Amino acid sequence: MPFLALAGLSTQAAAAGGVRGGEHPVPCALGVPAGPGGADFYEPPSPLPRGRHGDLIRAQRIEAPGHARACKILYRSTLHDGTPVAVSGLVVWPDGAAPSGGRNVVAWAHGTVGGPRQCAPSAAPNPARDLDDYFSYQSPFGIDVGVPALTQFLAAGDVVVATDYQGLGTPGVHQYVVGATETHNVLDSVTAARQLRPVRANNRTAVLGWSQGGGAGLFIGQDAPAYSPDLDLVGVAALAPAADLGPQFAGLVLPGPRNASSEAHNAALRVNVYRGFLAAYPELRASDVLQPAGLDALQGDGEACIEHFADVIQNNVADQHQLDTLFQPLRDVPETWSRRFYENTPGYATTVAPVLVMQGTADTVINPHSTEQYIKRACGFSQPVEYSTYQGATHNTIPFEAQQEYLAWIADRFAGGTAPSNC
Structure with missing residues (x-):
């Protein structure tokens, strides 16, 4: 994605920081x-x-x-x-x-x-x-x-x-x-x-x-x-x-009202976590945690800021049953992923x-x-x-x-x- 419109706004954002009118x-x-x-x-x-x-x-x-x-x-x-x-x-x-x-x-x-x-x-x-x-x-x-x-x-x-x-x-x-x-x-x-x-x-x-x-x-x-x-x-x-990270991003039930917007937002967060871990740890494989629809969403996570990304997920994956098609079942996620989640969970030291x-x-x-x-x-x-x-x-x-x-x-x-x- 061209780095033109910073913060998802406009080229005005790229001109921020004291650079005005050609200064x-x-x-x-x-x-x-x-x-x-x-x-x-x-x-x-x-x-x-x-x-x-x-x-x-x-x-x-x-x-x-x-x-x-x-x-x-x-x-x-x-x-x-x-x-x-x-x-x-x-x-x-x-x-x-x-x-x-x-x-x-x-x-x-x-x-x-x-x-x-x-x-x-x-x-x-x-x-x-x-x-x-x-x-x-x-x-x-x-x-x-x-x-x-x-x-x-x-x-x-x-x-x-x-x-x-x-x-x-x-x-x-x-x-x-x-x-x-x-x-x-x-x-x-x-x-x-x-x-x-x-x-x-x-x-x-x-x-x-x-x-x-x-x-x-x-x-x-x-x-x-x-x-x-x-x-x-x-x-x-x-x-x-x-x-x-285990309970927060592994898709377990969250408190509060359950609606399409909150479901899509938490799905977007989960994809964001997977993309970040894939960048950090070369041994991890995207297909271990994401189904084909989720692999498509993974590409979108590199294009849109989080709320825009969540809106796109909500538009394309409308309900909880369809959200499940983004992710591999938790029981099938290999230990390599679980170990990295544990390492990135504070409070053990x-x-x-x-x-x-x-x-x-x-x-x-x-x-x-x-x-x-x-x-x-x-x-x-x-x-x-x-x-x-x-x-x-x-x-x-x-x-x-x-x-x-x-x-x-x-x-x-x-x-x-x-x-x-x-x-």
Whole structure:
């Protein structure tokens, strides 16, 4: 698919990031190239510049909220197997002088937007904004764009950095819910942001993740010391995390009303998982999990962002019986797949930092029962784990309904307070 209309919108999105009316891209800092404008920003040099994971490749000024500055960034990262890749994202920080100890960093790990590279959140027009939920009447976007409570974090003096993840924006098949790849991408975004001298970021980092990004955050809590030992991870806050891949994505019954739309959405997520795992693990075979109709859908997952992809599935596969024709029966899925699902399910190792998990009871995307299974595993270790449920909150409302809790919890982690636990 030609990489022209970023974020499934229009060529206006490709022109986002301070490139207006023929203006040249504006660098973010001395010594860091701005790179080309438009979609070409996301085309990394080939071969990649030598360096370490987390090294900046380019950084370009974009529109920011009031009293703040923002840049799109392209930086080095790695896949789960250590293969170097370029990853895009954005960094936003308060204007004015930083404290003497530098600014704390909040790393945002976004939720599912789909498989194609044009679905990168940073590629949308003016992406440095408070979260625009795709399902709200006010959103002009085809995906979720922005960061929950961005302006509140900035008002607190924090730097906010938001990765797109590998394969979204930059070339390559997005390794969706492959824990180590997402962990590397998020941690390296923090390292990259710290290299922008005007940002004045210190090494104290909190992670806030939602859905796909919530699961990524839980892995970050387990893996950060080995991959990024120079970062001080103070806490991980996870909103409706993809934390139990077996029951969540293997097609088991989810709570809540069953209708064609929710069935198609969860089928789209399942195909997205399979495509990501096929990209990450060469020994896996698509035909082991997908029937011929599902193999056709697998190609579509590389063309359309998640909600568009779900609509296409709903249009072509109208009911549950027909949805079953996409997938091989679970009893026939080989152990090679089950082993990879287990490896990418967090909670079987301790985290190095306190964890806050927030889950809506009316969520029909992330099964609340699967979140409870993660909590049981995580509570078997010594780190504090706080689990909060929000009655009636859905998958899309939880970032807003839980906002006061995670804002206060992250601020308390930066202040050095004792983390709560209700294990």
